[in-house]
Each structure stands twice: as structure tokens, then as C-alpha cells.
Amino acid sequence: MKNVIFLAPPAAGKGTFSDYLVESYGYQHYSTGDILRAKAKEDKSLADFLKTGALVDDETMLKIIREVLTNVSSKESFILDGFPRTLHQAENLDIILHDLGLSYVVIYIDVEKNILEKRVVGRRVCPNCHQVYNVEMEGFGSKDNVTCDKCSTPLIHRDEDQIDTFQKRYQIYLESTKDLIRYYKEKGLLYPISNNDLDQENALKLLRGVVSEH
Ligand SMILES: [Zn+2]
Numbered sequence: 183m184k185n186v187i188f189l190a191p192p193a194a195g196k197g198t199f200s201d202y203l204v205e206s207y208g209y210q211h212y213s214t215g216d217i218l219r220a221k222a223k224e225d226k227s228l229a230d231f232l233k234t235g236a237l238v239d240d241e242t243m244l245k246i247i248r249e250v251l252t253n254v255s256s257k258e259s260f261i262l263d264g265f266p267r268t269l270h271q272a273e274n275l276d277i278i279l280h281d282l283g284l285s286y287v288v289i290y291i292d293v294e295k296n297i298l299e300k301r302v303v304g305r306r307v308c309p310n311c312h313q314v315y316n317v318e319m320e321g322f323g324s325k326d327n328v329t330c331d332k333c334s335t336p337l338i339h340r341d342e343d344q345i346d347t348f349q350k351r352y353q354i355y356l357e358s359t360k361d362l363i364r365y366y367k368e369k370g371l372l373y374p375i376s377n378n379d380l381d382q383e384n385a386l387k388l389l390r391g392v393v394s395e396h
Contacts, residue, residue, distance in 0.1 A: 183207050183259040184393045185284060187266075189362060190291035191355045192348070193301040195377045195385070199291065200261055202386050203393065207259065212250055214243070214264035221246060240271055248278045259393075262286075269361040287392055288366040290374045291385075295352065297378050302348045306337035319380070 186203065190196040203209040218238065222229035231238070238246075247265060254260055266272040279286065304318025308330035315330075315337060316322035324331045341347060366372040373392045377385040 185286040310335040
């Protein structure tokens with residue numbers, strides 16, 4: 183199976199796609215967040231730095247990514263999640279992958295903005311049992327859309343799911359991926375997969391087609 187880099191707006195279904203590849207094909211899932219947290223356990227200065235909430239600089243991040251990918255077995259395929267975020271990172275990642283003799287495809291999960299908005303802004307969470315509902319999507323709400331079906335606790339609409347936060351994140355996503363999309367398109371590595379439907383069976387079928395070696 184081909185190694186995968188995902189480019190996806192918030193709530194596009196990257197988690198579902200990743201889980202599918204991990205569960206069906208034994209992919210290794212490398213998320214930069216997880217990698218950094220693991221690294222911070224043995225590196226006190228990195229741990230202190232992460233606590234400030236600042237972003238790790240490109241050189242450090244590339245060094246860590248190189249370490250991780252160097253240890254990848256040639257038999258297993260991997261997903262790189264949360265990286266690259268900039269054109270500079272993408273170009274340097276290509277140097278690393280070339281050195282290691284690794285190739286990849288970029289899966290661009292394409293979802294219409296109004297659908298993403300419904301998925302995010304309609305989300306309601308039970309603060310007690312953590313059940314997640316969606317009041318904007320038929321069949322995904324709670325019975326009254328106000329309290330939890332399981333434990334009757336009033337549902338909450340989290341700050342991160344408010345329309346303003348969504349708009350901001352979406353805008354940042356558009357700006358930050360513009361260069362990456364062009365870069366990978368020019369290299370012929372970009373595979374857009376539409377994931378607008380509630381039923382993701384078709385999108386997963388397309389995904390399977392892209393990652394399979396022919
Ligand atoms: Zn509940």
C-alpha cells in the first residue's frame with residue numbers, strides 16, 4: 183500500500199479515513215502531535231517548550247520526522263498526519279523521503295464548506311457521558327436536541343464548535359494549504375476524494391483505489 187499524507191479541512195473526515203487504513207491495512211499512523219508528546223517524555227527542554235503552546239520550528243520538526251521515518255519498516259505503510267504544513271516543510275520532507283527511498287500520495291479530502299459547517303456547528307456534546315450529537319443532521323440529534331438521550335444531562339455547544347471559530351479555522355486552512363495543494367498538484371501526487379455524503383462508503387472505496395499498489 184502507498185504511504186499517505188492527508189490534506190483536509192476541519193471535520194472533513196480525516197479521522198475516519200485514517201482509522202480505515204489502520205484497521206483494514208495495518209497502516210502506521212504518525213501524527214505530529216503524538217510524535218512530539220512521545221519525544222517530550224525523554225526531552226525536558228522540548229517538554230517545556232511545548233507547554234508554552236508555541237509551534238516547533240521547521241528544522242526541529244524535520245529532524246524528528248526524519249528520525250521517525252528512518253525507523254519505518256519497508257514492509258509497512260504509513261500515514262503522516264499534521265505534516266507538512268508549509269511549502270518549506272513539504273520541500274524538505276521530499277528530500278528526506280527521497281533519501282530514504284520512500285514514496286507517497288497526497289489525499290486531499292474535499293468537502294463543501296456548507297457541509298463542514300453543519301458538521302461542526304451542529305455538534306452538541308454531553309458533558310457527563312461524552313456522547314456526541316448533531317442537531318443539524320437528520321438522525322444524529324438527540325430526541326429533543328437539548329438533553330442527552332442516555333443520561334438526560336443538558337447538552338453543550340462547545341466554543342470550538344461555534345460558527346465564528348469554524349469560520350476562522352476554515353480560513354486558516356484555506357490559506358495554509360493553498361501552496362501545498364499547488365505544489366503536490368504540479369508533482370502529480372494530489373488525489374482529491376470527495377467526502378460530502380453522510381454515508382462514507384463511496385469515499386472509502388475511492389480511497390482504497392488510490393492507496394492500492396497496482
Ligand atoms: Zn449523556
